[in-house]
Amino acid sequence: AQTVTQSQPEMSVQEAETVTLSCTYDTSENNYYLFWYKQPPSRQMILVIRQEAYKQQNATENRFSVNFQKAAKSFSLKISDSQLGDTAMYFCAFMKLRGAQKLVFGQGTRLTINP
């Protein structure tokens, strides 16, 4: 079974700073997807960024980028020039490609951006 671990329950940074959220996972699969989801106070789950395991290039989406280390099974999220609207819970998630496409989530990191 796959597991996803987020070791930082809470983080807090000042507006405009850069912050990195950590995520590690355990799997015997070779082909899979990794995701970061954001859950603001409204509790709506929003996809931030995704990474295909077979791609070596790290994914980027505007101010959001990942550092994907397949051998180390690590998938961190970097938020540059953080904004007050980035305040949210962030979940790392894993999906294998074989069989049912179930998302396995980490425990989440509560990120607060301070003005």
Added chain:
Amino acid sequence: DGGITQSPKYLFRKEGQNVTLSCEQNLNHDAMYWYRQDPGQGLRLIYYSQIVNDFQKGDIAEGYSVSREKKESFPLTVTSAQKNPTAFYLCASNFGADYGYTFGSGTRLTVV
């Protein structure tokens, strides 16, 4: 607009009562999922369905039941056998792995 609609937004259940949470999607997605969210535990999979008239248990299915009679609908029943049902429930759907899931806005269930 295409999306997933969950209702009600808030639901209160008395001890020993069954309640049903609604989930409807108009995205033409084949697969649908139910997750439970508790503080500090992330999201845990309750049930999922990859096709109409078929569904499988997730990691925490005890005390829950589902049906998938239509592609658009995947209701979740929280039965009296679920001893600690107070939680936030999220429904999701997807069509292939490429873009992850689309989520509904959730239902907050409280036992009174």
